[in-house]
Amino acid sequence: MAETLVVDDGVNDRAEAGLAKDAAKAAERVGLKADSIVIRGGKPLVGRVDVRGAKNLATKAMVAALLGKTPSILQDVPQISEISIVTKMLEAYGVAVTSPEDGVLVLDPKNVERAHFAQIDALAGSSRIPILFCGPLLHALGEALIPDLGGCRIGDRPIDFHLDALRAFGAIVDKSYEGIRITAPNGLTGANIELPYPSVGATEQVLLAAVRAKGVTELKNAAIEPEIMDLIAILQKMGAIIWMEPNRTIFIEGVETLHGYSHRAIFDRNEAASWASAALATHGDIFVAGAKQQELMTFLNVFRKVGGAFDVREDGIRFWHPGGPLKPVQVETDVHPGFMTDWQQPLIVALTQAEGISVVHETVYENRLGFTEALVEMGADIVVHTDGLESVTRRVPRRKLEQAAVITGPTKLHAADVRVPDLRGGFSYLIAALAAEGTSTVSNLGLISRGYEHFVDKLTALGADFDLV
Known part of the structure; x- marks a missing residue:
């Protein structure tokens, strides 16, 4: 039975209502008629997705x-x-x-x-x-x-x-x-x-x-x-x-x-990295058509260090979980050519399955780790340090309002009912629900359509078990 969870993330009821309104408008613009998706997790995502312009x-x-x-x-x-x-x-x-x-x-x-x-x-x-x-x-x-x-x-x-x-x-x-x-x-x-x-x-x-x-x-x-x-x-x-x-x-x-x-238009490297993280978190195997190596080099390095496998081809990149334990990493978000802030949210879901302690230093946006509250309710061991963390191995200078997430794994994720807080956090909730045991409901679905084209059809193509409601 799924646990009911409403993610507040420090916003008041008025802001929450505005978020739901934005989600409804976004869904309407692309013809998405559902507000929520019910996901039966624990099944690897396998198949092909195409990414278009960024x-x-x-x-x-x-x-x-x-x-x-x-x-x-x-x-x-x-x-x-x-x-x-x-x-x-x-x-x-x-x-x-x-x-x-x-x-x-x-x-x-x-x-x-x-x-x-x-x-x-x-x-x-x-x-x-x-x-x-x-x-x-x-x-x-x-x-x-x-x-x-x-x-x-x-x-x-x-x-x-x-x-x-x-x-x-x-x-x-x-x-x-x-x-x-x-x-x-x-x-x-x-x-x-x-x-x-x-x-x-x-x-x-x-x-x-x-x-x-x-x-x-x-x-x-x-x-x-x-x-x-x-x-x-x-x-x-x-x-x-x-x-x-x-x-x-x-x-x-x-x-x-x-x-x-x-x-x-150049391909959407944020969407490509999101599907790569989904493959890793669900023990899946996804070919992302249209993805190119050069624009993803920093992400690919981290993906490999975690234990993920990839194969660069002429028409895209295949990402998969090769089996065996995932490894913890330390990540610092930064402007290009650093690790993108848009990449850390999907990756954190995969890091909940790594053996050991991972640290993600978010240096670009001050509120971008709020989405982890839902992951904690789903069984993840994540502690957010709102003032950031010092580290002798850090390369990105400390910045005002930065935060850090300490992820200890591996932990089993279980089902929950969650509300999408923002674009990248929302897709991360989809990944978590797909990797979790049991049946989860993800609402405010329209916000994901702000940046992920035909994501429902792509989930179908990858063999995900879900219903729109």
Whole structure:
């Protein structure tokens, strides 16, 4: 009999209701009619899944289409709710978005116009993408209005870096009861910007604003994630002039006009790593079609150290549990080329089965280990240190608000009823339920559809035993 568990994670009832509403909206956008999944665990996942374009690139590439004078074509677009949100936002600004075939979007910005605030506000609560519309809208319309932002509740994620960067370009930022109104009466001018932290979002903001700003922009301490490199490739295809130095410095020479692009999005390495962790936790064997070695090298090293096996092929990577005990590891999340914060949550489920003590230092988001409370209720031995932990073997510098999870294993996981708290934590609950003995119910299912395409169909293909309710 499953144990009933409601994961609060420090949020109040109002926030919990908002989370359920977000989940329902996300599910509706991709046609997912169920709120919950009932999983009968203890069965290895075996088979093949296909991963398409990265959520963290495809949505930004769609925004970049606003900068062009001609239509853009984006390929390998996943069917996830975040894509639906950005599509509706672009349409609110007059961009024509069509899909001539599955996984392909044509984005035509020739009729860009000011959107009604109510339209944008209704969409923005479910995503943090709207802040990246600022640069393209300032170039196209001379102003941008950004309402309160949504997204996963995994930390503060302030937008100060974004606003400071826009001010450096000469934009005027005014805060009102509606949100943030940004104007550029004299246009944007290239600037020298140094980020206090190599934020992916702030780096994207600078790139999207600088490509049509007057003069040269120098961005120091930039993020260099593969999705950033793919966005730079898109902007260069559009006519931008961008070059890099090896010390996280990016130079952008502004140009007067840009045209549309044709681009195939980089694969979603977060989804690939999640399925790899699922194979490990369930003693399974999963071939992830579309996954590539280069962008997963850091993850693959940890996967091998834990005791997992993988085989890199031309069209994807096979991940499997080779038998025998798993080994404990110490992991520190970091910006690229470090271990991604999005990888640690699924991996922690697998680490509950390792023989010994593993430590995961979360240095990127301060609230990202809250999801482990549900795993503890399912039988895992996990202690979260809210102030982090010192270690002589650490390589990533201590950061403010970091946390650490100490996982002692192996422990048998048993069934429970859990509510999805966020995107990656939600998928981790699916993995835990699939690995656990007994029948679990995972609710707030729609949040997982924000970043995992057709995950229900993929579970079916892998032989999972479940029902949607």
